[in-house]
Structures are given as structure tokens and as C-alpha cells.
Amino acid sequence: MSEEKYEPPKVWTWDKASGGKFANINRPISGATHDKELPLGEHPFQLHSLATPNGVKVTIMFEELLALGIKEAEYDAFIVNIQEGEQFGSDFVAINPNSKIPALMDRSSEKPVRIFESGAILIYLAEKFGHFLPENSEARAEVMSWLMWQMGSAPFLGGGFGHFYAYAPEKFEYPINRYAMEVKRQLDVLDKQLEKHEFIAGDEYTIADMAIWPWYGVLVQGKLYEAAEFLDVESYKHVLRWANQLSEREGVKRGRIVNRVWGEDNEKLANRHSASDIDETLAK
Numbered sequence: 001m002s003e004e005k006y007e008p009p010k011v012w013t014w015d016k017a018s019g020g021k022f023a024n025i026n027r028p029i030s031g032a033t034h035d036k037e038l039p040l041g042e043h044p045f046q047l048h049s050l051a052t053p054n055g056v057k058v059t060i061m062f063e064e065l066l067a068l069g070i071k072e073a074e075y076d077a078f079i080v081n082i083q084e085g086e087q088f089g090s091d092f093v094a095i096n097p098n099s100k101i102p103a104l105m106d107r108s109s110e111k112p113v114r115i116f117e118s119g120a121i122l123i124y125l126a127e128k129f130g131h132f133l134p135e136n137s138e139a140r141a142e143v144m145s146w147l148m149w150q151m152g153s154a155p156f157l158g159g160g161f162g163h164f165y166a167y168a169p170e171k172f173e174y175p176i177n178r179y180a181m182e183v184k185r186q187l188d189v190l191d192k193q194l195e196k197h198e199f200i201a202g203d204e205y206t207i208a209d210m211a212i213w214p215w216y217g218v219l220v221q222g223k224l225y226e227a228a229e230f231l232d233v234e235s236y237k238h239v240l241r242w243a244n245q246l247s248e249r250e251g252v253k254r255g256r257i258v259n260r261v262w263g264e265d266n267e268k269l270a271n272r273h274s275a276s277d278i279d280e281t282l283a284k
């Protein structure tokens, strides 16, 4: 803990930088900071995103739909550099007033539709194309429950644990303890579910798997926050079995590299406009 004891003032004011990794883009106000037109591709879907876990959910969904032969799911994926504040450009904010990737425009009908929030995008695409979200209400309720579980839980993993373990300017014991405890509890929830079921919501691969894999799957594979040893991820063996199984899917192999600008040459593709962009990258 830092040596000086912090006394919160009566009213919080925005007068000092936090010093954390994202200090330069964090602001207590919403809205655009500058005028900026977004690029426009030729496909019905225009995705503006980045290959963070929340972004990868959506590119996996597109690649899974395309793998089923659904040509109407063709998309252009443009990278948004969140470190440079591109999420605060006027056109981006018009799609997502919350200024976070992923943001999607569906231009397939006369009136374009905007969709933001990764969970909402997954549901929209699943309903539009009739895949990865069962119609039967009981099965659908199970998928929705796990999808909402992910949307509610991941901020504890990312904004809580990841922030304090990997990004904060110092290692503070209190928040790291608090969030490590919560993340391990969440992993245990998943481990118990995946002990009984092949996929998160049962026997079928669904949007719940697509939402959870980029966070908890990648975490147990030791590729998130360099926290594998600290969280003893290998002890969640059912989560690991499921994570490795999903990594073998074509849709996952292809989707995870889109809008990615870090890692090896064969796993990073800044902008995606056609299947061949991905083929060429994977072949490197």
C-alpha cells in the first residue's frame, strides 16, 4: 500500500492523472472529443473494433457464421486504436455513445442499424441469422443466463483484477486480493458447469461460449495478464479442456486475429475485408 493515507475530499474533482496504463484516455465525461469520419467498406456489416476480449467475441461470431457458409454475414472490420482515443471520434460516438469497442453498423437494409455492447451484438447476429442461440425457450434461457453472467462478471476480471494486477501504477494488496478472490470464484463457477457439460450452456456451442472464451478461456490458457501462475489456472481443468477445444475451431482461429496488432505475424491482422486477408495472415 502507498505510504500516504488517502482521505477522499468532500467532492471528487478531475484534477490529477491516475498514472495507470489508460490514464491518458480516461475521462469523467462522455461524448466526442473531435470530428472524425469512419472508414466505409463494401460489406453489409461494418465493425469498428480491436482484438481485446470484448472485440474478439464479435469477430469469432462473424467467422463462425461465415464458416457455416452464410455469405450475408460478410463484414469489414476496422481497427480502433483506443490508446490514441479513436473511440472518442464523432462518427464512432454516433454508433456507441459509450465510446467503447466493439461497435457495429448493419447496413444490409435501407435504414442502417447501429449496435453496441458485445453481448447485444452477439444476440443481434444470432437472431438475424438463426444460429448459435437456440429457439426453444428453456435452452435459450440457459444461453442468455450465461451470456449475461459473462457481461456482468468480466468487468471484475478486466476492470478489477486485470487493472490492479497488470495495469495500475503500483501493486496494491487490497484490490488485488479482492479481485483475485472473485476471479477464482468465477473460474470455479465455470469449472463446475464445464465438468457437467461440453459447452457452457449444455451440449451445443452458442454465443455464450463465444462471449466467455476470449476472457476466461484465454485466461486459463495463460495468455491474459500474465496471471496463470498467480491464479493457478491449471487447477480449473474443465475450463482448460473447454478452452483448448474451442481454440481448435476454425471460427475461433480466424476471429481471434482480426483487429489485432500485437503478437506473432501469423496472428495479427489490423483490418479485415475478406476471407483471404485472414488466410494470408494465418499462412505467414
Ligand SMILES: N[C@@H](CCC(=O)N[C@@H](CS)C(=O)NCC(=O)O)C(=O)O
Pocket (backbone or CB within 6 Å): 025, 052, 053, 054, 055, 082, 087, 099, 100, 101, 102, 116, 117, 118, 119
Ligand atoms: N461492456 C462493453 C465493454 C466494452 C469495453 O470495455 N471496451 C474496451 C476495450 S475491451 C474499450 O473500448 N475501452 C476504451 C475506453 O474505455 O475508452 C462490451 O462488452 O462491449
